Amino acid sequence: MAPFRFAVLALAASSVLAATAWAQPAPAEAPASGPGAAAPVENSVLDAPLFYQLLIGEMELSQGDAGTSYQVLLDAARKTRDERLFRRATEVALQAQAGEQALDAARAWRQAVPGSIDAHRFEVQLLVALNRTAETVQPLRATLALVPPAQRPAAIGSLPGYFSRTTDRKATTAVLEQVLLPYAEQRSAGEPQATAVAAWVALGRSRLAAGDAARALDAARRGQALSPRSEAVALLAIELMPTEQRAESLVTAFLEAQPPAPAATRSAVRLVYARTLAVAQRYADAAPQLEAVTRDAPQFVDAWLTLGALRLELKQPAEAEAALREYLARLEAGSEAASTEAADATQDEDAATPMQRLTQAYLLLAQAAEQRRDFKAAEGWLAKVDSSQALTVQSRRASLLAQQGKLAEARSLIRALPERQPEDARSKLLVEAQLLRDQKQWSEALGVLTEANDRYRDDTDLLYEQAMMAEKLDRMTEMEQLLRRVIALKPQQPQAYNALGYSLADRNQRLPEARQLIIKALELSPGDPFLIDSLGWVEYRLGNHDEAIRWLRQAHGARPDTEIAAHLGEVLWVSGRRDEARRIWAEARARDATNDVLKETLARLKVDL
The missing domain is CATH 1.25.40.10 (Tetratricopeptide repeat domain)
Structure with a gap:
């Protein structure tokens, strides 16, 4: 045999030995008859024919023949009824992008090991990937039946995620209702109440994804009737708020429930609630929620940062500065870890790094000082911001100069900024136009925006700003033409x-x-x-x-x-x-x-x- 062939064989053998660790039984505990007594020897179930069958399967895969590898490994799995080999055969089919073969392997796995939760889960996920959602009802029912009752609420809560990539959300809802309504309506004897609550929440999320906010709200209400202190129900209600205003009453009911939910749980919900209110520009409603978080759960340090930003939006610079200084003091006291924990608690995927949050605090403090017209203090905070934020910092400095009557100097500062990214040139034009707008130099601002639109055709942000300047100059025909163009380009944008x-x-x-x-x-x-x-x-x-x-x-x-x-x-x-x-x-x-x-x-x- 040629040296290359020996090398391939050795590599395949090592892969098989790694993949067949299943064949080595765990050592039994030493008998109590004496200290240090050796465990009885148990021979591996991996015999020579099976070893070579697995070796061939892995060799075929390493040489690019996934079809043969799949057949060999699936045959071995059927002979041994070992779950790891069924999983391996399924993975080989998936690697070859052979979805139907992967589904066949998962079904053979389920039939060979009917008590395997993983086999049922694989079958469900493959059916969803193959866009055969309607066929998932029976394997989903079987999966939940196998899950221990204490773990069933968590399993039910994960089900909407199985269907997150499906396009037919109504079909998904129909499937989940067939599977989950018996649990939601507590038809199954012996099920804990938490299971019913989890089922209503999962149904609510599925209905919301399908665009049925009214029935999603009904599910949330049913869940809260069973458990007024359910965090999951409150979070579902918050998700519903942008499309179903009546859902907000469920959030307030959770926050006011007696006896109350644990303080950390209430505060985590308040943070998400406050963020949703802020997105809706309901700053006056969001601020008290954040104040409650800072009072009840001081470990959620980022609440102070968000509260400071809201106070600035409400034109309350003194209150904003107090919140932001408290945030900095807590960071300096070593609360970065707590801040990270708070982000985790609210499942904020967009949570900023500690340095980004610090930079944000400095910029907000500069804005607070600017609102108080304390330009020296504002400059002091800007000086603390790291150099990577050059455009942002210089934009704020230019605003300070303009407010002190130094508009020409402010414009020169912006124009002199280097353009490190392709987007920087456009951003500089927007900043310059905003400076002129703030100083009521409407004609100059319109000129800058006209120039910008000549360079960046059909940029809806620039077109919108140009329309606003035309409106200030009472050039209504021009304004309407520009806004109609924005609507044509972005018909889902409400501002135009x-x-x-x-x-x-x-x-x-x-x-x-x-x-x-x-x-x-x-x-x-x-x-x-x-x-x-x-x-x-x-x-x-x-x-x-x-x-x-x-x-x-x-x-x-x-x-x-x-x-x-x-x-x-x-x-x-x-x-x-x-x-x-x-x-x-x-x-x-x-x-x-x-x-x-x-x-x-x-x-x-x-x-x-």
């Missing part, structure tokens, strides 16, 4: 519909069309306070004052933005509720006395606060 609808409403033009545009925006982004504000404003222009007040109260309650407050105050004022209007305007001016919309509203209505 809202901007066009609001601009028409603000000028008392084409009000029915303006209303339809804003409603379309809200369909794409339900619950967005700024879109709700636009709807309230167009209702006001249409003369529907009570309806306008209802929408504007909702928007202001979710986010007490100064412009929203100006709108709500105006509708209240003309409706005769002047004391309330004065109170809302006074609170808004205390937060942001420089807001143009508020100042224009008070001047036009001749209100002296």
Whole structure:
């Protein structure tokens, strides 16, 4: 035999010996008759014919003949009824991208070892991969029947993940309902309540993925009726909130349940809840949830960072700075590990590294100082940020310069920045335009954005910004053309519909069309306070004052933005509720006395606060 052939044989033999460790029984415990007594010798069940059969199977695979290897290994598995060989045969078929053969192996495995949970799981996963979802009912039922009752809730909770890549979500829901409803409705005797709760949660997630939010909410309600303190039910309700507003009552019911869930569990739910509220721009609602976390679970250090960011959005720089300084103090005290644990507790896949979080804290502190117009302090915080954030830091520095009347210097600072990434040139143009916009240099800003759109054709962000500058200059035809282009390019983007609808409403033009545009925006982004504000404003222009007040109260309650407050105050004022209007305007001016919309509203209505 040639040396190469010997080498291949040796390699294959070593692979077989590694793969057939199953053949070596575990040594028995030493008998109690005497110390150090040797365990009885048990011979391996691996005889010579089987050894050579496995050797041939691995050799065929190493030489690229996966089909023969599969047949040889599957035959060996059937003879021995050993699960590891069935698994190996299945893996060989998968390696060869032979899905049907892998399924045959998994089914042979299940038939040979009917008590094997892994065999049933492999069969389910292969059926799903082969887009044969309807055939998974029986193996799923058999899998759950084999799982010990104490482990069944966790097994049920994992089922929606099996179908995460399927395209027919309704078929998946139909399968899971056949499998899980007996557990959810507690038809099976002796099942713990936790199993029923897990089943309702799994059904809720499946229904939500299939676009049936109403029935998903029903599942969550049924789960909470069984276990008011269930964290899984509360998290499902939070997932439902963007599409089913009624789900929020389940979250608050969990947080208020008596006796309460453990503090760490409540705080983990509050963190996810606060994040969902913040995404919906309901900052005023999110902040108290984070404050409760900082009080009840101080180990969740990142809550202070998020709270600081929210306080800045609410134009509360002093409160923001206090939260951010507390965050830094806890990091310096050695709480990085706790912060990481908190991220794990909330299953945040996008959790930042400690250095990224520190950088974020410095940038937010600079922003807080800027809001207080303490430019020296802002520069001090920016100086702490590492050099990898050059564009972000220099953008903030340029903003500080512009606010001190040094706009030309600010623009030069941005233009001089090196362009290390292809995206940097576009980002610099956006930053420069924003500087000009903040300083009310509308024509200059429009010029920069026009130039940017010449370089980056059909960039919807740039087109949108250019439209906003055209609106500021009352170039309505140009604005509408640009926004219509954005809608054509990105019909699922709500901002363009809202901007066009609001601009028409603000000028008392084409009000029915303006209303339809804003409603379309809200369909794409339900619950967005700024879109709700636009709807309230167009209702006001249409003369529907009570309806306008209802929408504007909702928007202001979710986010007490100064412009929203100006709108709500105006509708209240003309409706005769002047004391309330004065109170809302006074609170808004205390937060942001420089807001143009508020100042224009008070001047036009001749209100002296």
